[in-house]
Amino acid sequence: MGKSKTKGQREKPKGFDLKSLLLGSPRETTVPGSRFPNGTQSLVPVVDIRQGVLITEDGRYVKVLEILPTNFYLKSRIEQQNILYYLSSYLKIAPPSLQILVTTQRADIDAYCAQMERYYNTETNEACKEMIVEDVQLVDYLAATEIVTRRFYLIFAYTGAASELDDIARELAEQAETAYQYLDYCGLEVLRHDRYDEFLLKTLYTAIHKPYTSQVDFTALLSQIGPVCGASDIPAEELDDEDADGMTTVQDVLAPTECDLTHKGYLLIDGVFHTYLYISGYSYPTEMGPAWLSPLVELGDGISLSFFLDRKRKEQVLPKIAKTTMLNRTRLRDVEDTRADYEELDDAISSGLYIKDKLNREGEDFWYMHTLIEVTALDEETLNRRVQQVQNLCASMNMTVRRADWCHEQGFRSMLPVARLDADLAKKSKRNILTSGAAAAFPFSSYELCDDTGVLLGINLHNNSAVIVDNYDTDQYSNGSFAIFGMSGAGKTFTTLLLALRLRMCGVLVFIIAPEKGFEYRAACEAIGGQYLRIAPGSDDCINLMEIRRTTLDIDSNITDNVQRSDSVLLDKVQDIHTYLRLRYPEMTPEESYQLNIALLECYESFGITKDNASLLKPDGSFKEMPDFTHLYPFLLKYPVLKNVALAVKELIDFGMGGQTNVDLTSSFIVFDTSGNKQQDISSSTFIATSFIRDETSRSRTRKKAVFGDELWLIAGNEGNEQAADFVIELAKTIRGYGGIFVSATQNTMDYFALRDGKFGDAILNNSRFKLLLQMEEPEARKLQEKLGLSEEEVMQIVRCGRGQGLLCAGKSRICVEIRASQLEYDLITTNRADLEKREAKESAI
Incomplete structure (x- = not known):
C-alpha cells in the first residue's frame, strides 16, 4: 500500500556509501507520525491545507499568491523606473522572508484540442474538417517541441504571534491584500482564486509531479483527504488511533509513486530526472541592470527558478558592517598597493561605506538573496544539455552556477512553494543586497497571452x-x-x-x-x-442590392416574451440604396434625392411590398420576389429630374451589376x-x-x-x-x-x-x-x-x-x-x- 523509495538494483555495503560518509546517514523518519516513515511522503513537507493556507511539517503557515507578469522590456524607461520604485516600496513593508517561484513546463493544450474536437464533430464541410486536423497537429507539434508556459508565485510564511488558525489565516489574507495593492501599481495582477485550497493543492501537485497532466481532477483529489471510514465531517483530532491510521493525508495524495535518491548528480522521481543548481553568493556582479533575473526566468522548458529574499534588521546589521569596515581599514594600512588583495580590501571598504550610507540616509533595507535553479528532463542526455544551457547563460552574465551534488533532495524540497530554503544551500548561495537591488531583479517580466x-x-x-x-x-x-x-x-x-x-x-x-x-x-x-x-463590371457574380433579406429590424425578435417592434425594413433598405447610388453619382441634389425615394417606393409597391413588414412574405412564409435595378430603371425614367440617376443605374445594368442575385450567400x-x-x-x-x-x-x-x-x-x-x-x-x-x-x-x-x-x-x-x-x-x-x-x-x-x-x-x-x-x-x-x-x-x- 505504501509508496517506497528505490535504493538501487543492488544494495551497497554501508561502509562504501560515499554520500553517507560525507553527509551522514539519512534519517529514518522524515515525517513525524507518518504511517510510512521511509515512504515518498517524506518528500512532501506540507501536512495540511486549510483556509487558503499551507501548513508545513515544521509548524509554519504559508501563503501562496499567483501573479500574472508584465512585459517589462517593452516598457518605456520611465515606466520601468516606476515599476521598480513601487516594487521597492512593497519590499519595505513585505514579510521579512519571501520566495519568488517561477515554474516552466510544456504548454497545456488539452483545452484547445478538446475545443477543436467539438468543432470537428459538428462540422459538415469535409475540407474544413481536414484543416481542423492539420491545425490540431500543428499545435500538438509546437507543444511537444517549442511552446512552454510559466507560472509565477509569491510565497511568504506567517511570522506573527497568533496561535489560532482563524487568526493566522486572517492576518495572512491582510498581508496578501497589501501585496495585491502594491503589485497592481507595478502593472502586475495577483489572481484571486475562488477555490483557494484547490489552487494550493494543484500548485503543490504540479511542483512535485513532472510532467504535469491536466487530466487530474483536483476537486476529487482534495475530497479524498480525510477519514476513509466513518463520517467525513468528524475532525481528525477526534479519531481514535485505529481510525486515524486510515486517514488519507495531503502527503499521501501529493507524494510521488517512486523516487531514487542514490545518485550524485540528480534525483529520479517518477521517471523524471531532477537536478538542482545554485548561483554562488560571491559570484554576483557588483552592478546589474533592471530585470536582471529575467534571462534566467526565460531559459526554456524544464528549467524553473526559485529566488529567496531574507530581510535583516538594521540594528542587527549596521554594527557588523561598521566593525568589518574598521577591520578592513586596519588591514589595508599594512598592505602594499602592489599586492593582489589590495583592490579586494579597498572594494570591501567602499562597499561597507556604501551600504552604511544607503541604510542610514536613503531608507534602504539589508537583505540576503539566494537563487536556486531546478532542471528537469525525461532522459539524462537532455538533462545535461539543459544544465549546460544554464551554465552558459550564467557565465555570459558573469555569474558562477554550481550543481548541488549530493544535495539534490534538499534542493527538491527547497524548490517547493513553502518559503523554506535548506540551510546548507542557503549558506552557499547567500549574497547581500539592498532593497533597490532586490527590486531590480524583477523576475515577473515574462508576459503570456494564452x-x-x-x-x-x-x-x-x-x-x-x-x-x-x-x-x-x-x-x-x-x-x-x-x-x-x-x-x-x-x-x-x-x-x-x-x-x-x-x-x-x-x-x-x-x-x-x-x-x-x-x-x-x-x-x-x-x-x-x-x-x-x-463584385466588378463584367463579373458573372451578382448580388441584388435591392433584395430584402430580413423581416424585421428587431434583432431580439427571436427572444421569448419579447414584444417585436414594427420598424419598417423597406425604409431601411431604401436608405441603403440611396447611399449606394450617391456613391455612383456624388453630385445628387436634394431634389433628386427626394424624388429617388418616391421612385424606389413605387418600384417596391409594384411587387406588393410596402412599409408594412408583413408585406415582405408570401402566405407560405417565404420571401416575395424582389425587384432589382432593371425594374427600378423604368420608374426613374418617369421623372425627368432623375435623368442623371437613371444614367447611373443604366450603367450598372449594362455592366451586369444590376440583376438578381445569382450566387450562394448562405x-x-x-x-x-x-x-x-x-x-x-x-x-x-x-x-x-x-x-x-x-x-x-x-x-x-x-x-x-x-x-x-x-x-x-x-x-x-x-x-x-x-x-x-x-x-x-x-x-x-x-x-x-x-x-x-x-x-x-x-x-x-x-x-x-x-x-x-x-x-x-x-x-x-x-x-x-x-x-x-x-x-x-x-x-x-x-x-x-x-x-x-x-x-x-x-x-x-x-x-x-x-x-x-x-x-x-x-x-x-x-x-x-x-x-x-x-x-x-x-x-x-x-x-x-x-x-x-x-x-x-x-x-x-x-
Whole structure:
C-alpha cells in the first residue's frame, strides 16, 4: 500500500556509501507520525491545507499568491523606473522572508484540442474538417517541441504571534491584500482564486509531479483527504488511533509513486530526472541592470527558478558592517598597493561605506538573496544539455552556477512553494543586497497571452509561449476586434487570411471585404468550402442590392416574451440604396434625392411590398420576389429630374451589376473581391458587400461572426466617400453588440488616417482591442506610436521585426509574436512568388 523509495538494483555495503560518509546517514523518519516513515511522503513537507493556507511539517503557515507578469522590456524607461520604485516600496513593508517561484513546463493544450474536437464533430464541410486536423497537429507539434508556459508565485510564511488558525489565516489574507495593492501599481495582477485550497493543492501537485497532466481532477483529489471510514465531517483530532491510521493525508495524495535518491548528480522521481543548481553568493556582479533575473526566468522548458529574499534588521546589521569596515581599514594600512588583495580590501571598504550610507540616509533595507535553479528532463542526455544551457547563460552574465551534488533532495524540497530554503544551500548561495537591488531583479517580466480556447496566432518571441486568443471572451476583453498594420511583404495578408481560416474552423461566420488584390483570398476560400465573389463590371457574380433579406429590424425578435417592434425594413433598405447610388453619382441634389425615394417606393409597391413588414412574405412564409435595378430603371425614367440617376443605374445594368442575385450567400465563409473596379467605383462596389454583411450580422446576437476589411482606406481615403466611410465606421462600432468582431488590415498607415484628419482610422483603432503591428518603416511606426502611445523600445521592435513577426497589443499588454501556420495553411495562403512557382511546377508534373 505504501509508496517506497528505490535504493538501487543492488544494495551497497554501508561502509562504501560515499554520500553517507560525507553527509551522514539519512534519517529514518522524515515525517513525524507518518504511517510510512521511509515512504515518498517524506518528500512532501506540507501536512495540511486549510483556509487558503499551507501548513508545513515544521509548524509554519504559508501563503501562496499567483501573479500574472508584465512585459517589462517593452516598457518605456520611465515606466520601468516606476515599476521598480513601487516594487521597492512593497519590499519595505513585505514579510521579512519571501520566495519568488517561477515554474516552466510544456504548454497545456488539452483545452484547445478538446475545443477543436467539438468543432470537428459538428462540422459538415469535409475540407474544413481536414484543416481542423492539420491545425490540431500543428499545435500538438509546437507543444511537444517549442511552446512552454510559466507560472509565477509569491510565497511568504506567517511570522506573527497568533496561535489560532482563524487568526493566522486572517492576518495572512491582510498581508496578501497589501501585496495585491502594491503589485497592481507595478502593472502586475495577483489572481484571486475562488477555490483557494484547490489552487494550493494543484500548485503543490504540479511542483512535485513532472510532467504535469491536466487530466487530474483536483476537486476529487482534495475530497479524498480525510477519514476513509466513518463520517467525513468528524475532525481528525477526534479519531481514535485505529481510525486515524486510515486517514488519507495531503502527503499521501501529493507524494510521488517512486523516487531514487542514490545518485550524485540528480534525483529520479517518477521517471523524471531532477537536478538542482545554485548561483554562488560571491559570484554576483557588483552592478546589474533592471530585470536582471529575467534571462534566467526565460531559459526554456524544464528549467524553473526559485529566488529567496531574507530581510535583516538594521540594528542587527549596521554594527557588523561598521566593525568589518574598521577591520578592513586596519588591514589595508599594512598592505602594499602592489599586492593582489589590495583592490579586494579597498572594494570591501567602499562597499561597507556604501551600504552604511544607503541604510542610514536613503531608507534602504539589508537583505540576503539566494537563487536556486531546478532542471528537469525525461532522459539524462537532455538533462545535461539543459544544465549546460544554464551554465552558459550564467557565465555570459558573469555569474558562477554550481550543481548541488549530493544535495539534490534538499534542493527538491527547497524548490517547493513553502518559503523554506535548506540551510546548507542557503549558506552557499547567500549574497547581500539592498532593497533597490532586490527590486531590480524583477523576475515577473515574462508576459503570456494564452487563453484556454480560441485561435492560435503563433509563438511569443520573448518566452516561447503559445499565443492563443479567444476574441469572444467578453470576461477578458471589452471587444475582440483586431487592427493589423504592416508594410508590403511583412505578412499582413497572410496573417489576415490565417486568422479568418482559423475562426471559420471554430464555427465563426466569416466575411472578407478585399478592395485590393482580392484574388489572393480565392484559393483558401474555395479550399475551405467558402464562396468567392467578384463584385466588378463584367463579373458573372451578382448580388441584388435591392433584395430584402430580413423581416424585421428587431434583432431580439427571436427572444421569448419579447414584444417585436414594427420598424419598417423597406425604409431601411431604401436608405441603403440611396447611399449606394450617391456613391455612383456624388453630385445628387436634394431634389433628386427626394424624388429617388418616391421612385424606389413605387418600384417596391409594384411587387406588393410596402412599409408594412408583413408585406415582405408570401402566405407560405417565404420571401416575395424582389425587384432589382432593371425594374427600378423604368420608374426613374418617369421623372425627368432623375435623368442623371437613371444614367447611373443604366450603367450598372449594362455592366451586369444590376440583376438578381445569382450566387450562394448562405456559406459560412464569403470573400467579396472588389479589386476589379476602377478607383472611383471601389467605394460603391464595397458598399454592396458591407450592406449585405450588416444585414447578415444583425440577424442574431448569439452566433459568432467576424468581418474582415483589407485595405478599407480605399473607401475612406482621398478616392473614397465620407458616407461609405461612415457606414464602415458604424459597422465596426456596433458589430460587438451583434456578437461579432471587426478585423481591419492595411499596409499604408498614412492613407488609413487620411479622411477627416484621421476620423476613419481613429474610429477603427479605438474599437479594436487587439492591434497587431507587423514589420514597417520607421515613419509609419512613429505614426502608430503617436496613436497608441508606444515606447521607443516598442517602435524599434516593430522596425526590426522579420517577416511574419510583429508586436501584438492587447490593451496595456504588449508581446512580440511570430505567426505560425500548418503546411496546408501555408500552401493555401502564401503569396510568395517562389512558393507559387514551386506549387505550379508540382501541379504541372501531376
